[in-house]
Amino acid sequence: MVKHLVPAPVDANSASADFWRRYHAFRRDRHLETRPDDPLLPDDVEESKLRQAHNFEILYRYEIARDGEMLSWLGCNTIKPGAPGYESNRHVLHAGAAVLRDHRRQGVGRAWLPLVVELMDRHGCTILSVNADEESGHAFLRWLGAEARLSDAESRLQLADVDWSMVDSWIADGETRSPDTRLEQYDGPIPKAMRAEYAAQLSSLLNTIPFEQLDHGEIVITPPQMSEWYERMAAVQETSHTVVTREPDGSLSAMTDTIWSPHMPAVIHQQFTGVRPDARGRGIGKWIKAVMVRRVHELYPEARWITTYNATSNDPMLAINHALGFRRHRAGAEYQISRDDLAKKI
Numbered sequence: 039m040v041k042h043l044v045p046a047p048v049d050a051n052s053a054s055a056d057f058w059r060r061y062h063a064f065r066r067d068r069h070l071e072t073r074p075d076d077p078l079l080p081d082d083v084e085e086s087k088l089r090q091a092h093n094f095e096i097l098y099r100y101e102i103a104r105d106g107e108m109l110s111w112l113g114c115n116t117i118k119p120g121a122p123g124y125e126s127n128r129h130v131l132h133a134g135a136a137v138l139r140d141h142r143r144q145g146v147g148r149a150w151l152p153l154v155v156e157l158m159d160r161h162g163c164t165i166l167s168v169n170a171d172e173e174s175g176h177a178f179l180r181w182l183g184a185e186a187r188l189s190d191a192e193s194r195l196q197l198a199d200v201d202w203s204m205v206d207s208w209i210a211d212g213e214t215r216s217p218d219t220r221l222e223q224y225d226g227p228i229p230k231a232m233r234a235e236y237a238a239q240l241s242s243l244l245n246t247i248p249f250e251q252l253d254h255g256e257i258v259i260t261p262p263q264m265s266e267w268y269e270r271m272a273a274v275q276e277t278s279h280t281v282v283t284r285e286p287d288g289s290l291s292a293m294t295d296t297i298w299s300p301h302m303p304a305v306i307h308q309q310f311t312g313v314r315p316d317a318r319g320r321g322i323g324k325w326i327k328a329v330m331v332r333r334v335h336e337l338y339p340e341a342r343w344i345t346t347y348n349a350t351s352n353d354p355m356l357a358i359n360h361a362l363g364f365r366r367h368r369a370g371a372e373y374q375i376s377r378d379d380l381a382k383k384i
C-alpha cells in the first residue's frame with residue numbers, strides 16, 4: 039500500500055510555500071498529539087530554526103507526502119568531518135521520525151529504513167541512535183530490534199510552587215560552606231575572552247554525565263561552537279543565562295545555564311548543570327541552581343515552568359532537582375542498533 043510513497047529531501051532554504059503549509063499542518067498535528075497543553079513555536083520562528091546553518095554537523099531532512107499532505111518526517115544528523123570530537127563520534131547517526139496518527143501501522147515508518155542505511159553508509163556510520171518517548175515509538179524500535187541503552191526523562195518545576203525561603207537558604211548555605219568560592223552570573227553570551235576556559239570546563243563536565251549503556255564518543259566543545267550557538271540563538275531571540283563558580287585559584291568549579299525566548303515566555307529551558315568532581319559535596323550544585331531560579335524568576339515573571347532533561351540514573355542531579363520541586367513530566371529512552379542489524383530488517 040505504501041510502495042509508491044517516495045521520501046523527498048527537504049532543503050529549508052529553498053522550500054516552497056506549499057512545503058511550509060504541509061510541514062506546519064504536520065507539526066500541529068504532532069503537537070496536539072504529544073503536548074496539547076504546551077505553547078507551540080510560531081511558524082516563522084520554526085522556519086528560521088530550520089534554515090539555520092550548522093557548521094559542525096551534517097543534517098538531513100526528508101518528508102513523505104501524498105496528495106498535498108505530509109504523512110511522515112525524518113531528520114538525521116551526524117558529526118561533520120573535522121568538527122571537534124569527530125574521530126570518536128563519527129560512527130553514530132542520530133535519527134528521529136514520525137508518522138501522522140491516521141497513517142500508522144501501514145508500513146510508512148518502515149519505508150524510511152533503506153534511506154537510513156544509505157545515509158549511514160555514505161558517512162561510514164555503524165550505529166543508529168534514536169530517542170522515543172511515545173508508546174508507538176518504543177513499540178516500533180523494539181520491533182526493529184534496537185536496544186534501549188539510556189533512559190531519560192523530562193522534569194518540570196512549576197514556578198508558582200517554588201519554596202522561595204528554601205531557595206534563599208540554599209544560596210546562603212552555598213556562600214557559607216564555600217566562603218572563598220566566587221559566584222558569577224552572565225545574562226546573554228559568555229564573554230568571548232572567557233570562552234576557551236568555559237568550553238574546556240564544559241566539555242570536561244559533560245563527559246561526567248552518566249550515559250548508561252549508550253555507545254557515544256567524547257563530547258568536545260570549543261569557542262567556535264559556542265559562537266555558533268549564540269548566533270543561532272540571537273537569530274530567534276533566545277537569551278541564555280549562565281551561573282558559574284570559581285575557586286580561589288580562579289578555575290571554574292561549576293556551571294549551570296538556561297534559555298528563554300519571547301516566543302515561548304511561559305517556559306524556561308534548563309540546560310546543563312555540572313560541578314567539578316573535586317568541588318562536589320559542598321552544596322555548590324544547589325547554590326548555583328538556586329541563584330539561577332531566583333534570577334530567571336526576577337527577569338521573566340511571566341514564566342510558568344522550568345523544563346529539563348536528565349538520564350534517569352543521574353541520582354545526584356535528580357536529587358537536587360526533586361528537592362527544588364522538579365517533577366517527572368515524561369519519560370523516554372535512547373535506542374541504538376547497528377547498521378548491519380538494521381540492514382537485516384529491510
Ligand SMILES: CC(C)(COP(=O)(O)OP(=O)(O)OC[C@H]1O[C@@H](n2cnc3c(N)ncnc32)[C@H](O)[C@@H]1OP(=O)(O)O)[C@@H](O)C(=O)NCCC(=O)NCCS
Nearest residue numbers: 135136137142143144145146147148172174175177178181
Ligand atoms: C514510530 C512510528 C514512526 C512508526 O511508524 P509506522 O508507520 O506506524 O510504522 P510501521 O507501520 O512501519 O511499523 C512497523 C512495525 O513496527 C511495529 N509497531 C509500530 N507501531 C506499533 C505500535 N503502536 N504497537 C505495536 N507495534 C508497533 C509493528 O510490528 C509494525 O509492523 P506491523 O504493523 O506489520 O505489525 C510512529 O508510530 C510514530 O510516528 N510514533 C510517534 C513518533 C515516535 O515515537 N518516533 C520515535 C521513534 S522513530
